[in-house]
Amino acid sequence: MNYKHIIFDIDGTLLDTEHATLHSLQDTIRELQHRTLALSELGFAMFIPDKEALKQLGVSDIGHGMQVWQDHFKLHLSTVSVFKGIRELLEELRKRRYKLGIITSEGRQEYKQGFLHFGLEGFFETVICAEDTVRHKPDPEPMKKYLQATGASEKEVLFIGDSVYDMQCASDAGVNCGLVLWGRHSVRPIRATYYFNAPGDILNLLNNGTAGLTN
Numbered sequence: 001m002n003y004k005h006i007i008f009d010i011d012g013t014l015l016d017t018e019h020a021t022l023h024s025l026q027d028t029i030r031e032l033q034h035r036t037l038a039l040s041e042l043g044f045a046m047f048i049p050d051k052e053a054l055k056q057l058g059v060s061d062i063g064h065g066m067q068v069w070q071d072h073f074k075l076h077l078s079t080v081s082v083f084k085g086i087r088e089l090l091e092e093l094r095k096r097r098y099k100l101g102i103i104t105s106e107g108r109q110e111y112k113q114g115f116l117h118f119g120l121e122g123f124f125e126t127v128i129c130a131e132d133t134v135r136h137k138p139d140p141e142p143m144k145k146y147l148q149a150t151g152a153s154e155k156e157v158l159f160i161g162d163s164v165y166d167m168q169c170a171s172d173a174g175v176n177c178g179l180v181l182w183g184r185h186s187v188r189p190i191r192a193t194y195y196f197n198a199p200g201d202i203l204n205l206l207n208n209g210t211a212g213l214t215n
Helices: 018-033 043-047 050-056 062-075 086-095 110-114 142-149 164-171 200-208
Strands: 005-008 099-103 126-128 157-161 176-178 193-197
Touching: 005 142, 018 043, 018 062, 043 050, 050 062, 062 110, 086 099, 086 200, 099 142, 126 142, 142 157, 142 164, 157 164, 164 176, 193 200
Parallel strands: 005 099, 005 157, 099 126, 157 176, 176 193
Antiparallel strands: none
16 A cells, blocks of 8 residues: 555544534524424535535525524534544554545534544644635545645545545545445445445555455
8 A cells, every 4th residue: 555645534534423513404494494304304414515505405695504503513512523443543644654634525614613622633734625625525626636735646645534525526536535434324335445344444454455345
């Protein structure tokens, strides 16, 4: 394995934000549109930029909607947690001198609010947020932005995420990708270079080329 850069998505990959994201979105739509949507109707929001999710839900004032959503998210912040084994994985990758990065569809304010709270920011040298590109995942532009910012070649990078958007963003930029299966929404049929059942499988891949593949 010649990877030098390991890049991560955040929600559903590093952090378990499902409860906070969906319940706060449910609260937001209830406040703005006076209707209650089932959580199952909101699951799509886990994989696209928040602004796009609000657009699809018919919110007219996106700026106000984002503020309302962020306010409600803060009320659910206690339900967000780092997935088991992630902190140990990041510590080991840093010890081995891999360059670690983030590519997220979140805005930088959301990134700071929902991610920095857990003290993980010190692991990551390069962070690509929604404001850094015109187009977002699944478009390859965020990955190309990362390559440009770091000078890394496509073959030196592995992108790890939990959605088809993550996999398309990487593969369309010529970068290998790994789909995590520890988040509830992750499903095996999504096409990826590797499949990881647990964070430790990433180290197995880097050690000996096996990734704990599932059938």
